[in-house]
Amino acid sequence: MHKYFDALETRDPESREAALLAALPKQVAHAKQSSAAFASLLADVNPAEITSRAALAKLPVIRKSELQERQQAARAAGGNVFGGFSAIGFGAAMPRVFASPGPIYEPEGTAKDYWRMARAIYAAGFRPGELIHNSFSYHFVPAGSMMETGAHAMGCTVFPGGTGQTEQQVQAMRELQPAGYIGTPSFLKIIVEKAEELGLTLPSVKKAMFGGEAYPPSLRDWFTAHGIAGYQCYATADLGLIAYETEAREGLVLDEGVMVEIVRPGTGDPVAEGEVGELVVTSLNHDYPLIRFGTGDLSAVLSGHCPTGRTNIRIKGWMGRADQTTKIRGMFVHPKQVDEVVKRFPELQRARLVVSGEMANDVMTLKVESASTDTALSARVGEAIRDITKLRGQVELCAPGALPNDGKVIDDIRSYK
Numbered sequence: 001m002h003k004y005f006d007a008l009e010t011r012d013p014e015s016r017e018a019a020l021l022a023a024l025p026k027q028v029a030h031a032k033q034s035s036a037a038f039a040s041l042l043a044d045v046n047p048a049e050i051t052s053r054a055a056l057a058k059l060p061v062i063r064k065s066e067l068q069e070r071q072q073a074a075r076a077a078g079g080n081v082f083g084g085f086s087a088i089g090f091g092a093a094m095p096r097v098f099a100s101p102g103p104i105y106e107p108e109g110t111a112k113d114y115w116r117m118a119r120a121i122y123a124a125g126f127r128p129g130e131l132i133h134n135s136f137s138y139h140f141v142p143a144g145s146m147m148e149t150g151a152h153a154m155g156c157t158v159f160p161g162g163t164g165q166t167e168q169q170v171q172a173m174r175e176l177q178p179a180g181y182i183g184t185p186s187f188l189k190i191i192v193e194k195a196e197e198l199g200l201t202l203p204s205v206k207k208a209m210f211g212g213e214a215y216p217p218s219l220r221d222w223f224t225a226h227g228i229a230g231y232q233c234y235a236t237a238d239l240g241l242i243a244y245e246t247e248a249r250e251g252l253v254l255d256e257g258v259m260v261e262i263v264r265p266g267t268g269d270p271v272a273e274g275e276v277g278e279l280v281v282t283s284l285n286h287d288y289p290l291i292r293f294g295t296g297d298l299s300a301v302l303s304g305h306c307p308t309g310r311t312n313i314r315i316k317g318w319m320g321r322a323d324q325t326t327k328i329r330g331m332f333v334h335p336k337q338v339d340e341v342v343k344r345f346p347e348l349q350r351a352r353l354v355v356s357g358e359m360a361n362d363v364m365t366l367k368v369e370s371a372s373t374d375t376a377l378s379a380r381v382g383e384a385i386r387d388i389t390k391l392r393g394q395v396e397l398c399a400p401g402a403l404p405n406d407g408k409v410i411d412d413i414r415s416y417k
Helices: 013-034 036-041 064-076 118-123 143-154 166-176 185-197 217-225 335-343 375-389
Strands: 096-100 104-108 131-134 157-160 180-183 207-210 229-236 240-245 252-254 258-263 277-283 293-299 326-328 331-333 348-358 361-370 394-398 410-412
Touching: 013 036, 064 104, 064 293, 118 143, 118 229, 118 240, 131 143, 131 166, 143 157, 143 240, 166 185, 180 185, 185 207, 185 217, 217 229, 229 252, 240 258, 240 277, 335 348, 335 361, 335 375, 361 375, 375 394
Parallel strands: 131 157, 131 180, 180 207, 207 229, 348 410, 361 394
Antiparallel strands: 096 104, 229 240, 240 252, 258 277, 277 293, 326 331, 348 361
């Protein structure tokens, strides 16, 4: 059997980048022409000029909160239920509509493997001609359909197990003998434990692809002890597949149908390779052309290529949430405001706003990396904090590289006891 899903996974990185950059201006032009939302958001943008990552980085980041607000506003006005972001409408071009918490509504197009999940399923060890037990939900959210359409594109048969009814899940696995499982790791653990409780085994289930929740090493070890090799994928209802785990288990390899940037939380500014920031994705999906969509998730780019021979960029996976807005002395403070303070002073590098103290006695300290030890600089930074946030804050100058590389811009360590 082939080791890779297709030849795209092992192509020369320069060739991949050239192909992505060639597709980028066409996708921006398509988004402007076919999506009312992007016609407005990119009104002053010439798509023909978006031919580099530097040019892409100048476009606005569209975050989930804005997508939700635009959808809600459009529906309230009797307009487009997708807020003008979808390039297709109801009918044959859109067989299904799904809902994520918010609610945010997502269209599903008719393209084979619309959510591009086949690549991740293949990397998890599944092969054409196998039966897959799919225990992702089939109602409201797109997870069940995402996995099923990917499995079908691979040439697999799917048992739509969905969630719940644990004993029936065990019975179906015992009788149908699927090659493996797709769903959340916690639910498969429940199924395996239920089988053990019933004095049964599930000998055919040797592999699994997980998503939707954390998959810590302790749980991986538990599945390994039960003869199941489990792999992660990272996907969202808005974008489909973003990245997937391989047998090397060294980070997640990016999907071939997306462009990914890591930006400083609260901004659209790309960070240096290896630095933790918010994961921003540009999708090449023509039906739902999201340009610079902020996932709200933290991650970082890993250096080098996957030991399996796949040459695409790797990320560390999910590392927390990027939205660190907090209320201090009755005022909301945003990561973007911290970034505005730093940009006023060329002497400053990274920054972290630490909020300490007890309820109703907040202490706000801005820790900034700088080679300078000038107390006058600290005073000027303090003035900028008050100007931008309308709050007084202390300033602590730190040596370059002293702050943790964890993507935190605002660290709330207050005691609420």
